[in-house]
Amino acid sequence: MAKTKRLCTLLCRLMALGATVSAAIVMATSHEKANFFSVSFEAKYSHTPAFKYFVIANAIASVYGVLVLFLPSESLLWRLVVALDVVFTQLLTSSISAALAIAQVGQHGNSYAGWLPICGQVPNYCGHVKGALIAGFIGVILYALLLLYSIHTVLDPLLLRKN
Amino acid sequence: MALETERKTEAIFNSTPAQKQKDRILLLLRLVAFLATASATIVMALNKQTITLVVATIGNNPIKASLTAKFQHTPAFVLVLYSLLIPSLLHIYNDCACTFFVVANAQASFHNLLILVLEIVGHKIDFKGLRLAIIAILDMLIVVLAAAGDGAAVFMAELGKNGNSHARWNKICDKFQTFCDHGSGALIASFIGLILLLIINIISIAKLFKPKSYNTI
Numbered sequence: 001m002a003k004t005k006r007l008c009t010l011l012c013r014l015m016a017l018g019a020t021v022s023a024a025i026v027m028a029t030s031h032e033k034a035n036f037f038s039v040s041f042e043a044k045y046s047h048t049p050a051f052k053y054f055v056i057a058n059a060i061a062s063v064y065g066v067l068v069l070f071l072p073s074e075s076l077l078w079r080l081v082v083a084l085d086v087v088f089t090q091l092l093t094s095s096i097s098a099a100l101a102i103a104q105v106g107q108h109g110n111s112y113a114g115w116l117p118i119c120g121q122v123p124n125y126c127g128h129v130k131g132a133l134i135a136g137f138i139g140v141i142l143y144a145l146l147l148l149y150s151i152h153t154v155l156d157p158l159l160l161r162k163n
Numbered sequence: 164m165a166l167e168t169e170r171k172t173e174a175i176f177n178s179t180p181a182q183k184q185k186d187r188i189l190l191l192l193r194l195v196a197f198l199a200t201a202s203a204t205i206v207m208a209l210n211k212q213t214i215t216l217v218v219a220t221i222g223n224n225p226i227k228a229s230l231t232a233k234f235q236h237t238p239a240f241v242l243v244l245y246s247l248l249i250p251s252l253l254h255i256y257n258d259c260a261c262t263f264f265v266v267a268n269a270q271a272s273f274h275n276l277l278i279l280v281l282e283i284v285g286h287k288i289d290f291k292g293l294r295l296a297i298i299a300i301l302d303m304l305i306v307v308l309a310a311a312g313d314g315a316a317v318f319m320a321e322l323g324k325n326g327n328s329h330a331r332w333n334k335i336c337d338k339f340q341t342f343c344d345h346g347s348g349a350l351i352a353s354f355i356g357l358i359l360l361l362i363i364n365i366i367s368i369a370k371l372f373k374p375k376s377y378n379t380i
Binding site: 041042043044047048049050053079082083086089090091093094095096097098100101102104105106113114115116118144147151 | 260263300303306307308310311312313314315316317318319321322323327329330331332333335361364365368372
């Protein structure tokens with residue numbers, strides 16, 4: 001029973017690691033050049049601070065994910081992992097929220113501010129960014145599940161264990 | 164059996180004067196966090212500015228056009244601000260950054276108010292020893308939600324302030340000065356509330372550790 005639990009957590013953490021790594025990499029390689037009425041239009045992730053924050057946050061969360069995988073099963077550091085899980089879930093949620101907000105403006109524009117949507121000119125870039133956002137969202141959901149699971153196992157707040 | 168030991172340790176826990184003082188400090192922090200998030204919600208929700216621009220001049224009469232900046236205009240659609248109890252991230256992501264900011268802060272201030280009232284008035288309510296656990300877990304959820312709202316709103320505000328030359332998006336803060344000032348004030352208040360909420364959450368989790376035996380995965 002303990003072995004299956006350990007295997008499940010390991011698997012979940014591996015999937016979360018994969019999601020954050022792929023989100024960071026896909027967002028960092030999104031780049032497209034287009035010519036629009038003889039005006040050259042270049043779209044890159046580094047032009048938008050929100051996307052830069054997204055890449056950095058996912059990179060940091062991937063490093064954390066790699067480090068946690070090497071933690072032995074019986075150490076007392078798992079209590080620290082609960083607190084760090086809260087921090088990293090919060091970081092990832094805020095980064096995906098920011099990137100989604102800016103991507104939504106890029107997709108639909110904002111008529112009140114006079115901001116035109118750019119997805120018509122650079123559709124490949126938009127598709128790339130959407131893929132990165134989906135990977136980031138999967139990472140957030142997995143991290144949230146891992147957080148709830150570590151609270152349940154380490155702290156046992158609902159007192160399900162009979163000592 | 165486990166519930167009884169938990170109740171006993173809670174009873175012992177709450178009776179020492181040092182513990183009572185810590186509880187009072189925690190209550191004070193929560194009150195300040197509530198005031199911060201509530202003020203952020205109110206300032207952003209009432210954030211509105213109308214300016215009139217002269218568009219053209221016909222003869223001696225200037226034609227004026229008035230533009231309004233409102234917090235709901237920073238997405239294209241308006242969300243109904245009534246989803247108070249369940250922080251469902253999935254449906255909120257359909258809407259814009261500023262409305263999400265207002266909703267998230269409204270939920271955070273509602274949560275703070277609820278827990279404040281619970282701690283001041285509700286000591287007789289029996290949670291079967293789960294009081295600390297419920298407060299800690301709810302605090303965690305609210306911290307994550309408020310962080311998401313803050314993150315989205317900060318980047319939208321940065322876009323409004325600096326524009327984005329690569330996407331040909333002009334900045335709007337030079338025209339709507341008061342709107343941007345109020346917005347930044349609301350953001351600062353919300354960040355103060357978020358930091359205080361994070362501190363309160365960490366203290367609540369630390370409280371959860373003490374009466375238990377130390378378990379591992």
